[in-house]
Amino acid sequence: MAVTRAAGGGAVPEVSNLPPEEIIFGQSAAMQPLRQLISKILGADLPVLIDGENGTGKGLLAQYIHSRSAFSSGSFIKINCAAIPGTLLESELFGHEKGAFTGAATSKVGGVEMAERGTLFLDEIADLDLSLQAKILQLLQDGQFRRMGDTTERRANTRVICATSRKLEGEIESGRFRQDLFYRINVITVRLPALRERPEDVAPLAEYFLGRVNARFERHAPPLPKEVLETLAHKEWRGNIRELENLVARYAIMGSLDAVKAETNLKRFSGKLSPDGTVPFKHIAKQAIREMESNVILKVLRDNKWNRRRAAEVLNISYRALIYKIQEAGLSQRNSRKAIRDATGPSQDAATPPE
Ligand SMILES: Nc1ncnc2c1ncn2[C@@H]1O[C@H](COP(=O)(O)OP(=O)(O)OP(=O)(O)O)[C@@H](O)[C@H]1O
Numbered sequence: 001m002a003v004t005r006a007a008g009g010g011a012v013p014e015v016s017n018l019p020p021e022e023i024i025f026g027q028s029a030a031m032q033p034l035r036q037l038i039s040k041i042l043g044a045d046l047p048v049l050i051d052g053e054n055g056t057g058k059g060l061l062a063q064y065i066h067s068r069s070a071f072s073s074g075s076f077i078k079i080n081c082a083a084i085p086g087t088l089l090e091s092e093l094f095g096h097e098k099g100a101f102t103g104a105a106t107s108k109v110g111g112v113e114m115a116e117r118g119t120l121f122l123d124e125i126a127d128l129d130l131s132l133q134a135k136i137l138q139l140l141q142d143g144q145f146r147r148m149g150d151t152t153e154r155r156a157n158t159r160v161i162c163a164t165s166r167k168l169e170g171e172i173e174s175g176r177f178r179q180d181l182f183y184r185i186n187v188i189t190v191r192l193p194a195l196r197e198r199p200e201d202v203a204p205l206a207e208y209f210l211g212r213v214n215a216r217f218e219r220h221a222p223p224l225p226k227e228v229l230e231t232l233a234h235k236e237w238r239g240n241i242r243e244l245e246n247l248v249a250r251y252a253i254m255g256s257l258d259a260v261k262a263e264t265n266l267k268r269f270s271g272k273l274s275p276d277g278t279v280p281f282k283h284i285a286k287q288a289i290r291e292m293e294s295n296v297i298l299k300v301l302r303d304n305k306w307n308r309r310r311a312a313e314v315l316n317i318s319y320r321a322l323i324y325k326i327q328e329a330g331l332s333q334r335n336s337r338k339a340i341r342d343a344t345g346p347s348q349d350a351a352t353p354p355e
């Protein structure tokens with residue numbers, strides 16, 4: 001059985017419920033080298049460093065590696081180095097003896113011991129402070145550690161997987177991360193691509209999440225329409241797979257596409273998103289004006305049977321300015337036909353003469 005240890009809490013038994021491999025690795029070109037790399041390292045007892053943006057699946061991949069490794073009969077112990085403050089983190093990692101620090105009323109076994117013959121997953125390793133980095137280094141070098149407040153040197157036999165969403169090279173340069181520890185933990189580095197780098201995997205992931213949420217909450221939300229899936233495939237996905245999972249869950253629970261539509265409307269502004277994910281008002285206004293302008297031009301062109309000289313006169317702009325605007329808006333008689341058909345039905349379009 002896998003055991004996940006959450007921040008500050010006790011060990012929480014967790015029945016490992018990993019998605020199927022086709023979902024974990026997908027079909028995209030970006031994931032295939034990674035799939036091959038993982039298949040090679042499953043059998044080897046080497047430290048693995050998983051590097052990826054938030055929500056790309058670092059935790060899930062660590063569980064997958066554990067479940068297929070020679071350490072799978074032991075526990076999978078996750079410790080989030082970012083979420084637990086100093087002394088408590090040391091105790092979570094190495095355990096403590098009674099009286100080791102104020103409030104240590106009983107002795108406690110740490111994650112390293114719990115992961116004996118299993119996997120110790122150190123999440124957000126960049127947040128480990130320098131004194132604990134030294135202790136992890138010793139664990140990796142000699143397999144030795146001490147509980148807090150104990151003089152006995154203990155030995156551990158555990159596989160260590162680390163994950164980071166920050167570049168460790170930068171942390172080393174600024175003196176916050178030990179270079180020698182870096183070399184120890186990144187014997188194998190697995191870089192998980194962002195979801196935007198694997199657009200082909202978005203639809204299968206969305207379908208998988210929908211099936212899971214429907215089953216879990218006894219919902220019957222229908223499959224997402226194809227055009228919605230296509231739009232989602234090219235969304236920015238700053239929160240990566242977690243963001244997609246949450247979006248699909250909202251869709252299934254609310255029973256409407258509104259949440260999805262609200263998010264996908266942001267797509268056309270995605271290139272203009274500021275670092276915190278907000279949409280600057282100036283860009284929205286510009287975009288709205290451009291859209292209104294192109295609608296008016298399209299209507300005048302159509303009213304004048306795509307005679308551009310006449311349309312320019314009606315619009316009171318020069319012929320050259322009109323041509324420029326037509327190109328800028330990507331208008332052509334062909335795609336305008338489709339837009340008109342979508343808006344008014346097929347019959348009106350029949351009257352539009354060829355360009
Ligand atoms: N390949 C995948 N297939 C299916 N579900 C996935 C996949 N990768 C991630 N998920 C799901 O997406 C969510 C985020 O994954 P996970 O927590 O592993 O990401 P993370 O990179 O560890 O994120 P963080 O940096 O925020 O800790 C989880 O609910 C996980 O189950």
Ligand SMILES: [Mg+2]
Pocket residue numbers: 058059123
């Ligand atoms: Mg994680």
